[in-house]
Amino acid sequence: MIKCKTSKEIGGMGHSKKRKEDARFIQGKGNYVDDVKLPGMLYMDIVRSPYAYAKIKSIDATAALAIPGVVAVVTGKDLEKYGLHWMPTLMSDTQMVLPTDTVMYQAQEVAAVIATSRYLARDGKEAVMVDYEPMKPVMDPFKALDEDAPVLRSDQEGKTDNHIWHWEVGDKEKTANVFDNADVVVKQQMHIPRIHVASIETCGCVASYDKVTNHLTMYMTTQAPHAIRTVIALVAGHVGLTEEKIRVISPDIGGGFGGKVPVYPGYVIAIAVSFLTGAPIKWIEDRSENLQADSFARDYHITAEMAGTKDGKIQATRFKVLADHGYTDASANPSKFPTGLFSIGTGSYDYGAAYMEADAVYTNKPPGGVAYRCSFRVTEAVHAIERMTDMFAKKVGKDPAQLRMENFIKKEDFPWASPTGWSYDSGDYHAGLQKAMDAIDYHGLRKEQIEMRAEGKFLGIGISTFTEVVGAGPxxxxxxxxxxxxxxxxxxxxxxxxxxxxxxxxxxxxGHETTYAQIIAEELGIPMEHIQIEEGDTDTAPYGLGTYASRSTPTAGAAAAMAARKLRDKAKKIAAHLLEVSEQDLEWEPGKFFVKGAPEKSKTIQEIVFAAYTNHPEGMEGGFEATHYYDPPNLTFPSGAYICVVEVDAETCDIKVRRFVAIDDCGNIINPMIVQGQVHGGLTQGIAPAMYEELIYDDSGNILNGTFMDYLVPTAVESPSWETGHTVTPAPHHPIGAKGVGESPTVGAPPAIVNAIVDAVAHLGIKHLEIPVTPFKLFKELQNVGYFKKTT
Amino acid sequence: MTKKITLKINGAEHTMEVEPRMLLIHAIRENASLTGSHIGCDTSSCGACTVLIDGKSAKSCTILAVQAQGKEIATVEGLATAEGLHPIQEGFHLNHALHCGFCTPGLMMRAVELLEKNPNPTEDEIRWGISGNLCRCTGYNNIVSAIQWTSAKMQGKELPSTEPKFV
Structure with missing residues (x-):
């Protein structure tokens, strides 16, 4: 049970308050970008390349322009006149808005058609004739660095290969030394496949430039409206679109998950066309375009190694990554972190030697990759460390839970300096795993597993005990x-x-409209029902970098508490004035100040606020407002202990998740109901890559599953009934002791599931399975180890 | 070439000029300006556009507007009445069965028909029953709870707790 400091009526931290934002969504009154309708609005559709790599010989728009209602066809050559055919990515790479001569991946934007209706824009798109000269694409990232590989980014002066960057962290020599002298070393090559966020709302915008006032209003699906405003000003300031003339409105967003952080070409084309025509331009991509062209996630090829003693003490890890970024590095990481926060991959374990390196390459795939519901590449890192921990346990013959317990960083050892440079703020890993084991009856399951194996049935138990790093950042x-x-x-x-x-x-x-209100209610004692929360309009909201990487509670949530505390300080002064006592004589309880020893002498926050407008002390500034910009001293390090139980059908290889228990520790909890909801959703986005999702390309660069017919987003049938709980280890440096949580489950679930499936068939000689673990993949692996031969 | 049609949506008549190829979802959203029903895919896979047509749930992206003439169409906007919210709306709210809200209208319309046909569904029947509707946010646990809660409410049974349950 979470202990609350405020009454249910005030509804501060710890109360499972129902969400304030629900009312409009359950009554069909949400306002998403595609719901925006402006007078004189035109529609845009985009012609896309059928080839992964081709020269554009010509674009003939005659037939398209002959269709009544088609207003314009825009090509790269048109944008080139204004210097808008290329744009910077967030990683200081460059990306084509529209190509002038070469297309670099299948489904790349080639031309835009503007028409008076959605249907006519589509007609126009079908009528644009593009003549291509296809070339052989580079699809395999391992072959991208071959000497005879074509240099894909010949636009970059002096570029002689497809290498983008090299990154490394940790002590290479020290780590090598530990590996050289270790009793036991385990090593595994693994691929974290290319997947897609697939939020149910796709991306889109309405760009509306007013030629009279010289103002641009941009309604768009963005997780970071302020950053976008600045980017637009930096890119288009030279044509007169300076930052004060740009208003970005991010209305209701139908799921983001990192996919709505980048700037996509469609947005830029819509702005350019609106700027030139003065008409509002709506662009809403369809699902196939979204899956095929918008930023992918993951796609890391990792060679992971772990060294340790024969009695099961982890001593060192070494990860080598090949990152496939497609034709440009369009990640959305903090700029000093090309691999995001991958260096969290030493995990929850107490050892002192680690070395990680990564090389990124260009291929003829869509650009990316975004931090899909993970704080920048943490999912990849956690998969590697948690798979290796299981492999190491297997190698030394220890139970994976026992081995984890013996290697965890102890609760009293925080703050803990990781060998890759992080200062973990707090955690209680032993308590989390113990709680998960008790909830699922771990030892009982191990007994059952033995009994089932004796009957030829496969039961697997998989653990993942991860540390996340969220709240970017200092x-x-x-x-x-x-x-x-x-x-x-x-x-x-x-x-x-x-x-x-x-x-x-x-x-x-x-659920920010609820949780932010609860933080302010906690600090000021104003009932959360009476605190309205607004975000997403750059004309009214204070500047911030947006919501992704589980950063909202660690950064803006902290800012809310700090701004509220400024107001409470002011309230104390006013209360002292009203009660005619000194400030030192006052004590606070949520909702009022009272005189020490005389609790009947008090002033409620409402009385105090009223006085701030009607009867404030002489010399004090009137009104009752505060702003705070919160610069976090550290990131927050939430953690989790997940246990998954799977049953594998020995004949069909069908995999069924029987139970999944997730114990999360995100520090102090603002709203347990919302935290649980976040965990449920994240777990489903964790089972997705573990068992179902992967964007697949053939050697010619064709995507083989670029629609919702073929790309299996889990339905209610694929999703297990999740069981969740928590331990509470507050973040010591955070004003309300909270840590981010939205992404922990996406990060922690895949290795728990894969560890369970591997565990189910480990006795047959299977050591590792690549995700997504499909029944067919498992069948082939079982065939490889001779299982079916033995039984037939 | 356009055709003049009249669609009866939530009991009100909407007369509009549409091309014969126009999908019902576009007619509902753009011509009738009822934007509660959404579009999440182009392959009839996601169910965000689910409405009721003569009481049966249907993905309104698979039907032409001209085919829907003369039929009773119900959308999320018609769920609540003067007496208040429909039980499925209460159920979704109280059980935290929505996050971003984009799939919610379609899921609620699907659930309304499900409960109409099977007032007391098992968890398995609910999961299969809503498997034509994708939700990327909630992980479905609470959608199942919401439909169970609504089932109890509509039958006047004792209501399950809507407090979150933890292990």
């Missing part, structure tokens, strides 16, 4: 395009004691 290290990654809150309390608060973040389903 300004000395974290920026995007140079802009520091702090975030903001502004609170205005009206004379009658009701409030509005605005933030630089943007909810996409996380």
């Amino acid at each position: 300004s000395q290290d974290f920026d995007i395009l140079g802009i520091k990654m702090f975030d903001s809150a502004e609170i205005r309390v009206h004379p009658t004691g009701k409030a509005i608060a605005r933030f630089g973040t943007k909810s996409q389903g996380q």
Whole structure:
């Protein structure tokens, strides 16, 4: 049970308050980008390349322009006149808005058609004739660095290969030394496949440039409206679109998951066309375009190694990564972190030697990759460490739970300096795993497993005990395009004691309108029902870098608490004035100040706020407003202990998740119901890559599953009934002791599931399975180890 | 070439000029300006556009607007009445069965028909019953709970707790 400091009526931290934002969504009154309709609005559709790599010989728009209602066809040559045919990516690479001569991946934007209706824009798109000269694409990242591989980015001066960058962290020599002298070394090559966020709402915008006022209003599906405003100003300032003339509105967002952080060409084309025509331009991509062209996630090829003693002490890890970025590095990482926060991959274990390196390459695939519901490449890192921990346990003949217990960083050893440079803030890994083991009856399951094996049935138990790193981030290290990654809150309390608060973040389903109100209610004692939360309009909200990487609570949530505390300080002064006592004589309880030893002498927050407008002390500034920009001193390090139980059908290789228990520790909990909801959703996005999802390309660069017919997003049938719980280890440096949580389950679930499936068939000689573990893949592996020969 | 049609949506008549190829979902969203039903895919896989046509749930992206003439169409906007929210709306809200809200209208319309045909479904029947609707946010646990809660509410049974349950 979570202990609450406030009454249910105030609804501060720890209360499972029902969500304030639900009312509009359950009544069909949400306002998503495709719901925006402006007078004179034109529609845009995009012609896309059928080839992964080809020269454009010609684009003939005659037939398209002959269709009544088709207004314009825009090509790269048109944008080139304004210097808008290329744009920077968030990683300081460059990306074509529209190509002038070469296409680099299948489904790349080639031309845009503007028409008076959605249907006519589609007609126009079908009528644009493009003559291509196909070339042989580079699809295999391992072959991208071959000497005879074509140099894909010949636009980059002096480029002689397809290498993008090299990155490394840790002590290479020390680690090598430990490996050389270790009793036991395990090594595994693994692929974290290319997947897609597949939020149910695709991406889109309405760009509306007003030629009279010279203002651009951009309604768009973005998780980071302020950053986008700055990017637009940096790219288009030279044609007169300076930052004060740009208003980005991110209305209700139908799921983001990192896919709505980047700037896609469609947005830029829509702005350019609106700027030139003065008409509002709506662009809404369809699902296939979304899957085939918008930023992918993952696609890391990892060679992972772990060294340790024969009695099961982990001593060192070494990861080598090949990152396939497609034709440009369009990741959305903090700029100093090309591999994101992959260096968290030493995990929850106490050892001192680690070395990680990564090389990124260009291929003829769509650009990316975004941090899909994970704080920048943490999913990849956690998969590697948790698979290796299981392989190491197997090799030394120890139970994987026991081995983890023996290697965990102890609760009293925090803050803990990781061998890759992180300072873990807090955690209680032993308690989390013990709670998960008790909840699922771990030892009982192990007995059952033996009994089932005796009957030829396969039961597998898989564990993942991960450490996340979220809340980017401290300004000395974290920026995007140079802009520091702090975030903001502004609170205005009206004379009658009701409030509005605005933030630089943007909810996409996380429930900020409820949780931020609860944080302010906790600090000021104003009932959360009376605190209105607004985000997503750059004209009104204070500047912030947006919502992704589980950063909203660690940064903007902290800003809300800090701004509220400024107001509480002011409230104390006013209360002292009203009660005619000194400030030292006052004590606070949620909702009022009272005189020490005389609790009947008190002033409620509502009375105090009213006085701030009607009877404030002489010399004090009137009103009751505060703003805070919170620059976190450290990231937060949530953790989790997940246990998955699978049953594998020995004949069909069908895999069924029987139970899945997730114990998360995200520090102090703002709203247990919402945290649980986040965990449920994240777990389903964890089983997805573990068992179902992968974007598959053939050697010619064709995507083989670029629609929802072929790309299996789990339905209610594929999703198990999740069981969740928590331990609470507050973040010591965070104003409300909270850590981010939205992404922990996506990060922690895949290795728990794969470890369970491997565990189910480990006795047959299977040591590793690549994700997604499909029945067919498992069947082939069982065939490889001779299982079917033995039984037939 | 356009055709003049009248669609009866939530009891109100909407007369519009549409091309014969126009999908019902576009007619509902753009011509009738009822934007509660959404579009999440182009292969009839996601169910975000689910409405009721003569009481049966249907993906309105698979039907032409001209085919829906003369039929009773119900969308999310018609669920609540003067007396208040429909039980399925209450169920979704109280059980935290929505996050971003984009799939919610379609899922609720699907659930309304499911409960109409099977007032007391098992968890398995609910999961299979909503398997034509994708939700990327919630992980479905709470959608199942919401439909179970609504089932109890509509039959006047004792209501299950809507407090989150933890291990």
